[in-house]
């Protein structure tokens with residue numbers, strides 16, 4: 001059985017001091033739910049302080065982005081080796097990065113290769129816009145994103161990737177995909193693309209998260225879907241109580257199964 005993951009993407013929220021307070025509150029609230037991988041992804045500048053606050057915690061730390069190069073003339077960027085010791089995970093290709101910072105399938109692919117080479121677990125984000133969804137283009141677009149992002153990775157490398165399906169129309173809108181819609185894309189599109197690329201054995205071990213307006217009310221139904229192995233949580237991860245409630249609901253489901 002795949003181990004579930006609840007990953008909080010804090011986006012551009014929280015000062016260093018606020019991030020430490022939130023990390024400590026999250027640790028206190030979720031430390032015992034050990035059927036779930038718990039991950040928080042603060043802003044880059046908060047990583048050292050949050051990492052230190054969670055030094056003895058089962059709550060792991062992730063970055064929200066990184067450059068693919070080892071070092072160089074890339075003003076404002078952060079390299080994978082700079083994340084060493086600070087982050088175990090790194091979110092790659094979030095739709096906000098694709099939309100506002102011109103990330104492409106090609107740069108996402110370069111970042112995936114680089115993250116894996118630096119022993120970081122990438123959380124690869126894919127997902128269609130509202131216009132693409134309404135035009136019936138979701139399946140082709142999302143499977144294309146998965147293929148392009150993973151290009152050149154061996155099956156063994158691919159197994160080190162977590163995929164997050166986040167429909168753009170569901171992010172921050174309060175309008176989550178229904179559990180059935182999310183399952184359909186995570187299963188029939190994302191896992192199928194993984195199966196086509198790497199075969200059943202690899203595809204069955206890879207974790208697929210859903211993201212987009214998840215909260216303590218809808219998480220249990222989402223987590224009951226067979227191809228959904230966790231959530232990438234935005235807004236609801238900024239409050240220790242709501243994040244903890246989502247971890248608890250997931251822990252209960254997996255503890256009893």
Ligand code: 13P
Pocket residue numbers: 009094166170171172173174211212213214232233234235236
């Ligand atoms: P919300 O949970 O706020 O919709 O954000 C989802 C997301 O983008 C996580 O990466």
